[in-house]
Amino acid sequence: MSNLTIRPINTGFIPTSRKLYHFHHSTHKHLGLEQDEKVSLPCLVFLIEGGEKLILVDTGMAWTERANEYHHPGSVQPEGYAIHEQLEKLGIKCEDIDIVIFTHMHWDHMFYLDKFVNARFIAHRKELEFAKDPIPVYYKSYEHPALGITAPFTGIEIETVDGEEEIIPGVRVFPSHGHSPGHQSVEVDTEEGTYIICGDAIFIYENLDPIPEIHYSITPPARYADIVACWKSIEEMKRRAKGREFILPSHEPSILERMEKTPVFGKKQN
Ligand SMILES: [Zn+2]
Numbered sequence: 001m002s003n004l005t006i007r008p009i010n011t012g013f014i015p016t017s018r019k020l021y022h023f024h025h026s027t028h029k030h031l032g033l034e035q036d037e038k039v040s041l042p043c044l045v046f047l048i049e050g051g052e053k054l055i056l057v058d059t060g061m062a063w064t065e066r067a068n069e070y071h072h073p074g075s076v077q078p079e080g081y082a083i084h085e086q087l088e089k090l091g092i093k094c095e096d097i098d099i100v101i102f103t104h105m106h107w108d109h110m111f112y113l114d115k116f117v118n119a120r121f122i123a124h125r126k127e128l129e130f131a132k133d134p135i136p137v138y139y140k141s142y143e144h145p146a147l148g149i150t151a152p153f154t155g156i157e158i159e160t161v162d163g164e165e166e167i168i169p170g171v172r173v174f175p176s177h178g179h180s181p182g183h184q185s186v187e188v189d190t191e192e193g194t195y196i197i198c199g200d201a202i203f204i205y206e207n208l209d210p211i212p213e214i215h216y217s218i219t220p221p222a223r224y225a226d227i228v229a230c231w232k233s234i235e236e237m238k239r240r241a242k243g244r245e246f247i248l249p250s251h252e253p254s255i256l257e258r259m260e261k262t263p264v265f266g267k268k269q270n
Contacts, residue, residue, distance in 0.1 A: 002170035002189045005266040006197070007047040008248065008259050009086045011060025012077035013040045014067070014108060016251075022203050024220040024227075030211050031219070038074070041204070041251040043108050045083060046197045047090075048188055049264075051168050053098035057186050057197045058250065059083045059116070061108040062152070070140055070147065071107055084115050094119075101173060103199025104180040105131040105153060106141045109250065113156045121153075122167065124175060125160035127182025138225075141180075176201040176237065178230025179223070185237065190266025196241050197248045201233045204252050205244055208234065 019028060019036040027033075048055040060083045061067055067075035080086070084094050094115040102110055102123040113121065123131075131142045131153065138144075143151040161184070164174040170189040177183050179200045186197040202208060202221065209219045217235060224230040241247045248255065248265075258265075 002051070002191075004048055004050045004170045004188050004190050005264045006188055006190065006195055006248070007049065007090070007264050008044050008255055009047060009060070009083070009090075010042045010044055010081065010256065010259075011083055011086065011111075012043045012064075012067070012075065012081050014043055014061065014072050014251070015040045015074040016072065016203070019222065021223045022206070022221060024222050026214070027211060027216070027219050030214060039253070040074075041253055042256055044248075044250050044252075044255060045109075046186075046248060047087075047092075048171060048186075051170055053168050054092075054096055055099045055101060055167065055171060056083075056097050056116075056119075057101050058103055058109040058199065059100060059112055062111045067108075070143065070149065083112050099167060101167060101171075101184075101186055102127070102158075103176075103185060103197065103201075103250065104183040106180065106200070107143050107152065109199065111152050113152055121156060121158045122173070123158050123160060124173070124177075124182035124184045125162045126177070127180060127184070128158055128160050130181040138180075174236075176233035178226050178228075178233045179221070180225050183233070185233075187240070188266070191268040192266050193242045193246060194240070195246050195248055195266060196237055198237055199250050201230070201237060202247070202249050202252075204249065205247075205254065208238060208244055208247070 015038045043061040045058040045060045097119045172187045176185040188195045
């Protein structure tokens with residue numbers, strides 16, 4: 001195991017509906033979800049330190065006005081939460097980042113790219129293809145020019161991977177399609193074991209729970225591009241991870257509390 005560490009960084013808050021995002025409609029009755037509820041979720045990115053390159057997984061959401069106008073009303077990027085501001089608080093400049101890996105290319109995972117002047121950007125081939133030419137249902141997610149705005153990845157050179165690949169020793173990407181057509185997750189070897197930075201392959205930890213009475217091994221989310229791929233990706237994540245605390249979703253709220261006690265994940269606790 002390597003000495004890599006993972007530092008979660010929050011870039012803002014996005015309210016999402018339990019029924020329309022977190023849980024598939026077939027599960028609502030079993031979860032006792034009669035009333036819908038909006039829950040404010042964090043928008044996390046992850047800094048991988050200690051390796052031969054400094055890596056950031058995703059760059060987080062847009063500023064408040066942009067998020068409200070085109071995406072989820074009620075979203076907030078508080079002062080000091082934009083990725084460059086958060087990095088600065090840690091004494092890191094955007095120029096110091098060598099590699100940015102995208103789990104996928106939705107608006108809340110890839111803002112402020114022009115600040116990362118020295119970084120290589122890496123996405124899955126299928127994700128880049130779809131981001132450039134999505135179906136209209138996804139115009140907002142990828143900020144398609146048909147909406148009269150400029151997508152955050154416009155003019156940015158993005159390299160692609162096409163399956164399971166090592167990015168640097170101890171850091172690997174693997175496909176976890178379903179939430180989006182080319183979604184991928186990032187495995188990071190640490191002293192504590194291997195973590196999986198899983199983007200939006202699951203929204204919240206409850207997506208990992210089985211529902212035995214309907215034969216479900218997981219609780220699928222309500223928002224996906226491909227439900228079959230989405231389901232299989234979640235099962236794959238459960239197979240790979242030592243435990244749920246080793247799975248790091250972009251929007252899981254309990255990670256905020258965990259960060260308060262342990263700002264850096266992956267170090268062996270004595
Ligand atoms: Zn997201």
